[in-house]
Amino acid sequence: MFLAPEGDEMEIATAAADFLAEAMPIDRLHSSGSADMSAAMRGHLGEMGWFALAVPEASGGSGLSAVEHALFFREVGRQCGPVDVLAQVLAARLPAPDDVHAALLSGEIGVALAVGDGDRTRVIGGTNAAYALNVTPDRTWFARLADAGETRPALDPATSMRLTDGVLVEPVVKTNGPDVWRFGVLGTAAMLVGIAEAALDLIVEYAKVRETFGRKIGAYQAVRHPCADMALRVEAARCQLWYAAAALKEGRDDVDTHLDAAKHLANQAALANADSNIQLHGGIGVTDEHHAHLMLKHAMLLGKLFGGKRAVLARLLHAKAA
Amino acid sequence: MDLIYSDEDRCFRERARTWLSTNVPRGTRPAHGAAAAQFDRDWQRRMYDGGWAGINWPTDYGGLGLSGLQQVIWYEECARAGAPHYINTSYIALMHAGPTVMTRGTEEQKAFHLPRILKGESLWCQGFSEPNAGSDLASLKTRGRVEGDHIVVNGSKMWTTDAKYADYQELLIRTDPTSERHKGLTWLICDMTAPGIDIKPIRTMLMDEHVNLVFYDDVRIPLANVVGEVNQGWSTALSTLSFERGLGFIGDQLELYERVNRAIHLAGKLRLETGKLAIEDDGIAQKLASLKADALAIRAMTLAHITESDRTGQPGPQGSLMKLIVTGTHKALSETVGEMLGWEFLEFDGDRTAHPWTYDYLWSWVFTISGGTSEIQREITADRLLGLPRAR
Numbered sequence: 001m002f003l004a005p006e007g008d009e010m011e012i013a014t015a016a017a018d019f020l021a022e023a024m025p026i027d028r029l030h031s032s033g034s035a036d037m038s039a040a041m042r043g044h045l046g047e048m049g050w051f052a053l054a055v056p057e058a059s060g061g062s063g064l065s066a067v068e069h070a071l072f073f074r075e076v077g078r079q080c081g082p083v084d085v086l087a088q089v090l091a092a093r094l095p096a097p098d099d100v101h102a103a104l105l106s107g108e109i110g111v112a113l114a115v116g117d118g119d120r121t122r123v124i125g126g127t128n129a130a131y132a133l134n135v136t137p138d139r140t141w142f143a144r145l146a147d148a149g150e151t152r153p154a155l156d157p158a159t160s161m162r163l164t165d166g167v168l169v170e171p172v173v174k175t176n177g178p179d180v181w182r183f184g185v186l187g188t189a190a191m192l193v194g195i196a197e198a199a200l201d202l203i204v205e206y207a208k209v210r211e212t213f214g215r216k217i218g219a220y221q222a223v224r225h226p227c228a229d230m231a232l233r234v235e236a237a238r239c240q241l242w243y244a245a246a247a248l249k250e251g252r253d254d255v256d257t258h259l260d261a262a263k264h265l266a267n268q269a270a271l272a273n274a275d276s277n278i279q280l281h282g283g284i285g286v287t288d289e290h291h292a293h294l295m296l297k298h299a300m301l302l303g304k305l306f307g308g309k310r311a312v313l314a315r316l317l318h319a320k321a322a
Numbered sequence: 323m324d325l326i327y328s329d330e331d332r333c334f335r336e337r338a339r340t341w342l343s344t345n346v347p348r349g350t351r352p353a354h355g356a357a358a359a360q361f362d363r364d365w366q367r368r369m370y371d372g373g374w375a376g377i378n379w380p381t382d383y384g385g386l387g388l389s390g391l392q393q394v395i396w397y398e399e400c401a402r403a404g405a406p407h408y409i410n411t412s413y414i415a416l417m418h419a420g421p422t423v424m425t426r427g428t429e430e431q432k433a434f435h436l437p438r439i440l441k442g443e444s445l446w447c448q449g450f451s452e453p454n455a456g457s458d459l460a461s462l463k464t465r466g467r468v469e470g471d472h473i474v475v476n477g478s479k480m481w482t483t484d485a486k487y488a489d490y491q492e493l494l495i496r497t498d499p500t501s502e503r504h505k506g507l508t509w510l511i512c513d514m515t516a517p518g519i520d521i522k523p524i525r526t527m528l529m530d531e532h533v534n535l536v537f538y539d540d541v542r543i544p545l546a547n548v549v550g551e552v553n554q555g556w557s558t559a560l561s562t563l564s565f566e567r568g569l570g571f572i573g574d575q576l577e578l579y580e581r582v583n584r585a586i587h588l589a590g591k592l593r594l595e596t597g598k599l600a601i602e603d604d605g606i607a608q609k610l611a612s613l614k615a616d617a618l619a620i621r622a623m624t625l626a627h628i629t630e631s632d633r634t635g636q637p638g639p640q641g642s643l644m645k646l647i648v649t650g651t652h653k654a655l656s657e658t659v660g661e662m663l664g665w666e667f668l669e670f671d672g673d674r675t676a677h678p679w680t681y682d683y684l685w686s687w688v689f690t691i692s693g694g695t696s697e698i699q700r701e702i703t704a705d706r707l708l709g710l711p712r713a714r
Binding site: 001004008009046064067131204207208215216218219220223224225227228229231232235236237239240242243245246247248249250252257258260261264265268310313314316317318319321 | 323324325326327328331391413449486579586601607608610611612614615616618619620621622623625629630633640646647648697699700701703704707708709710712713
């Protein structure tokens with residue numbers, strides 16, 4: 001029993017952090033047209049093996065576990081990384097035809113997430129993707145994108161959004177079972193934890209240098225106490241994330257309960273911390289040039305993926321944990 | 323990262339479960355008073371005789387020398403077996419005074435006090451806060467002057483839980499009259515039967531008298547009872563507080579999940595003023611589900627911190643976060659159940675057994691204020707975990 005990254009896990013986390021800070025730094029989002037993974041970025045991630053991290057060795061992956069999956073996506077979240085990274089990683093878990101599978105691992109083809117929105121389908125991310133992935137708690141469909149759909153203005157600069165009909169008419173792969181959903185929930189929760197942490201880091205750094213009324217703002221209790229609350233949200237969400245990741249790795253019966261709790265806590269932490277980070281920065285916090293709004297907008301998007309707040313809470317209410 | 327208990331841990335759990343199944347006292351613990359204190363002494367003695375006292379205390383001091391994780395397992399099994407709650411009159415002795423004497427006391431103090439604590443022979447109370455020194459503990463004024471081989475104490479202490487039933491007190495006083503703040507303090511073992519001690523109960527909003535004012539009028543305490551150095555008591559007091567913020571609330575942390583499930587069960591039976599079952603009310607259902615997630619996170623935090631401190635040998639700086647989330651969740655839970663119970667929540671005569679949820683609601687302020695208020699915990703977090711600049 002040990003509930004924190006250790007040994008090789010730490011090395012993976014550090015390697016991911018270093019790589020992503022170069023490959024998809026949050027600063028990229030201050031340039032226009034920075035949504036989603038470009039074909040070049042996708043190829044780069046594929047080449048470095050990041051899409052194959054938790055894919056079994058027999059399927060050409062690195063054979064690592066849900067724990068490394070969570071550690072990687074926490075770092076993706078810190079940079080407000082594109083959600084197509086998650087779509088790609090999840091699609092790579094599917095029993096797709098060999099050529100498609102290989103092209104997914106290498107990043108040659110891209111994948112968008114398709115989520116139902118009333119009678120229509122919203123296509124999230126993957127501007128230049130040929131495929132889309134639609135995941136529910138008990139089945140996964142992977143299909144060619146039939147049409148480009150109608151582009152919608154996306155609040156989150158990290159993610160494109162389209163609206164379309166019947167995008168998944170002829171799935172290439174249909175699988176039953178919760179595996180893809182579980183890795184999706186875990187990856188989303190991990191990205192949200194990353195955002196919650198990044199927002200806390202930003203304000204703590206600023207509170208140590210910014211002065212008002214002749215003092216650093218970090219010396220005022222009106223700033224210190226909300227920062228402590230941010231730290232608490234991070235700690236709770238992060239520890240539950242570790243628990244859920246280990247439960248998924250070990251195939252525990254109550255894994256879905258722990259995943260839902262992790263998703264809910266991470267969502268709460270990311271939204272509340274992004275909010276506090278803007279407020280405590282004052283005026284500079286609402287400017288476009290600052291990172292603060294990027295974290296809020298990306299958290300708002302992630303919160304709706306792999307179980308929105310109400311769906312997650314409804315499951316949790318009657319769920320049992322050992 | 324893994325959730326797998328070692329064979330040793332599993333074996334320990336099995337033995338604990340077996341012992342508890344035949345040794346948990348029948349009948350309920352008296353709610354308060356001398357009978358409750360006697361009940362707690364008897365239970366501690368029973369655990370000692372069964373070989374279960376001081377699970378993570380070193381073997382040199384009569385403990386079992388086991389890990390923090392095994393201490394957690396013990397509390398989990400106690401909760402499962404319906405054993406007496408560990409926050410009782412023995413709490414200060416086992417969680418504060420014992421560990422403080424163990425790490426800062428003399429060999430004589432250790433040899434005398436530690437076995438008595440483990441056997442349930444001595445109960446302790448705390449003497450830190452004063453009428454004018456609460457959150458700002460370092461402004462305390464109760465003074466002691468050295469006379470020969472004694473310290474003569476005059477002044478008063480406040481919020482002392484179970485002062486009437488305690489045999490000893492951890493007493494923090496000012497021994498250097500010219501000193502200010504953290505300097506010039508001394509941590510003393512005070513014999514509660516010493517002449518010159520007067521105890522006045524404070525009635526609280528819970529309609530009980532569990533806390534007291536303690537007055538000292540020329541109380542003579544041997545110099546041999548100083549723990550640490552004379553005039554260096556702040557350092558000893560910080561050790562005491564670190565035990566409270568480290569492992570002090572584990573049992574409560576683990577129990578919260580069960581309490582949330584009890585509340586959800588209750589929500590399936592209670593009707594609200596709207597005529598709906600509580601569980602069918604979106605507001606209540608969402609709060610209860612969210613509380614369940616909080617309770618799971620508290621358990622994960624506990625396991626993360628304990629397994630980490632078992633490796634490093636000391637508690638991390640997250641103790642204050644732990645106290646914030648446990649007390650906050652406790653309060654939110656009793657508020658939510660209060661909404662469900664309607665009029666019944668307004669029935670209360672101080673009887674904890676008859677009105678447990680109302681009692682818990684009123685207790686929630688004791689929880690968020692005692693042992694360092696929530697505001698002080700946020701200050702500690704800002705200083706030690708986040709490294710923010712200090713105003714003080």
